[in-house]
Amino acid sequence: MLKDKCGLFGIYTQKKEDLFHLMYLGLSALQHRGQESAGIAATDGSAMYLQKGVGLVSEALHENKIGKRKELAAIGHVRYSTYGASVLDNAQPLAARYSGGVIAVAHNGNIVNANNLREKLEYSGSIFQSATDTEIIIHLLARLPGKKIEEALPSVLKELKGAYSLLILTNKKLIAIRDPWGFRPLAIGELNDRFLVASESCAFDIIGARFIREIEPGEMVIISENGEKSIKFARQDEHFCIFEFVYFARPDSRLYRRDVYKVRKALGEELAKEKPVEADVVIPVPDSGTPAALGYAHKSGIPFDFGIMRNRYVGRTFIQPTQFTRSLGVRIKLNPLPDIMNDKRVIIVDDSIVRGTTSRMIVKMLRDAGAKEVHFRISSPPIKFPCFYGIDTPNREKLIASSSSPNDIAKFLGANSVEYLSIEGMVKAIGLPKDRVCLACFNGKYPILE
Numbered sequence: 001m002l003k004d005k006c007g008l009f010g011i012y013t014q015k016k017e018d019l020f021h022l023m024y025l026g027l028s029a030l031q032h033r034g035q036e037s038a039g040i041a042a043t044d045g046s047a048m049y050l051q052k053g054v055g056l057v058s059e060a061l062h063e064n065k066i067g068k069r070k071e072l073a074a075i076g077h078v079r080y081s082t083y084g085a086s087v088l089d090n091a092q093p094l095a096a097r098y099s100g101g102v103i104a105v106a107h108n109g110n111i112v113n114a115n116n117l118r119e120k121l122e123y124s125g126s127i128f129q130s131a132t133d134t135e136i137i138i139h140l141l142a143r144l145p146g147k148k149i150e151e152a153l154p155s156v157l158k159e160l161k162g163a164y165s166l167l168i169l170t171n172k173k174l175i176a177i178r179d180p181w182g183f184r185p186l187a188i189g190e191l192n193d194r195f196l197v198a199s200e201s202c203a204f205d206i207i208g209a210r211f212i213r214e215i216e217p218g219e220m221v222i223i224s225e226n227g228e229k230s231i232k233f234a235r236q237d238e239h240f241c242i243f244e245f246v247y248f249a250r251p252d253s254r255l256y257r258r259d260v261y262k263v264r265k266a267l268g269e270e271l272a273k274e275k276p277v278e279a280d281v282v283i284p285v286p287d288s289g290t291p292a293a294l295g296y297a298h299k300s301g302i303p304f305d306f307g308i309m310r311n312r313y314v315g316r317t318f319i320q321p322t323q324f325t326r327s328l329g330v331r332i333k334l335n336p337l338p339d340i341m342n343d344k345r346v347i348i349v350d351d352s353i354v355r356g357t358t359s360r361m362i363v364k365m366l367r368d369a370g371a372k373e374v375h376f377r378i379s380s381p382p383i384k385f386p387c388f389y390g391i392d393t394p395n396r397e398k399l400i401a402s403s404s405s406p407n408d409i410a411k412f413l414g415a416n417s418v419e420y421l422s423i424e425g426m427v428k429a430i431g432l433p434k435d436r437v438c439l440a441c442f443n444g445k446y447p448i449l450e
């Protein structure tokens with residue numbers, strides 16, 4: 001499985017109130033975007049408080065600290081590491097004191113010229129506290145003393161290449177930023193005069209908030225006692241990560257005015273049109289393949305059923321850091337229902353194949369449960385290239401589709417057939433113009449490189 005880097009959630013309220021519970025719920029709704037650490041930075045208008053810890057939101061955050069104060073604003077972060085190890089030092093938000101005051105930063109994405117920038121900064125005297133690319137932003141800001149933060153930020157952001165949806169908190173302001181390419185989502189919401197910002201709209205739903213709009217690529221939104229101000233800091237060159245639709249975003253989120261769940265069903269329908277096969281039942285790899293499997297079954301007329309049950313009380317496989325624990329995870333978490341597939345021709349639908357090791361175990365599981373034929377159908381094109389924009393992909397040699405044809409992959413998995421959705425079919429199902437999305441992990445055409 002691929003891993004998203006992070007989720008962001010922020011609140012600004014004129015009233016000053018206990019923000020812990022809203023922050024906790026908002027971050028919990030984004031837990032699928034990062035499960036290695038969680039953190040909140042909050043300000044009461046004059047002092048900033050930071051709380052972060054390793055693990056899920058429920059493990060990392062505790063009411064007894066932040067919940068005691070009346071806060072003006074807060075930003076929060078859930079993390080999966082793609083740059084910097086999974087340790088507390090690298091958990092976010094990152095906070096620092098510089099000549100402009102106290103600042104906290106939370107980041108979703110990956111800065112592709114981070115190594116270069118860090119080298120230059122270290123050469124000229126910067127000492128880094130963490131191994132994250134995010135800290136570079138703080139060091140760049142510190143080099144522009146005497147400027148208001150919103151005046152300094154455009155020059156800082158011009159130095160950055162790659163994916164960065166950012167939340168920045170000072171003692172007076174909350175600032176939300178989306179990079180000019182708009183790789184990662186970031187949306188604005190509202191709850192009874194509270195200004196909200198989140199990676200996905202599902203974080204608004206959980207607290208009964210209203211989705212207002214997505215932040216535009218190249219836009220910076222500043223919230224302060226003077227209200228909301230929007231600044232375009234760069235020309236928009238939109239390349240939204242299409243994998244947010246295919247897999248990363250929660251199905252109950254809305255992106256680009258589209259319901260993610262409906263898009264995933266449409267991907268399955270397109271797949272059924274492009275890659276039909278005679279079979280008795282369509283089953284999903286739970287839960288990632290469920291909407292696409294429903295779409296496939298609907299379009300093909302082949303009955304849908306749940307052939308595999310997931311044990312929900314073991315963490316998601318993909319956050320396990322080693323191959324050994326990952327392989328254990330599949331056996332622990334997925335259990336087949338032999339009655340559904342005994343002596344049947346089974347179509348199993350998933351959103352992607354990365355290394356192929358998990359899919360191979362699933363095929364064996366289905367065969368052991370009595371399936372007569374196993375046909376793997378994938379609701380995205382073959383992943384042939386690594387991602388440099390905030391998704392943790394293995395290097396090219398480990399991406400099975402980079403060197404193997406669908407037939408070779410079928411042999412490796414032990415399946416009767418393996419077929420993928422085409423790039424054209426995927427783009428059609430999503431309904432965004434091809435030149436407005438990133439397809440680099442499928443076609444190697446990177447919108448921006450270092």
Ligand code: SF4
Pocket residue numbers: 183240241242243244386387388389390391438439440441442
């Ligand atoms: S390379 Fe793939 S995963 Fe990375 S941003 Fe582009 S579409 Fe998304």
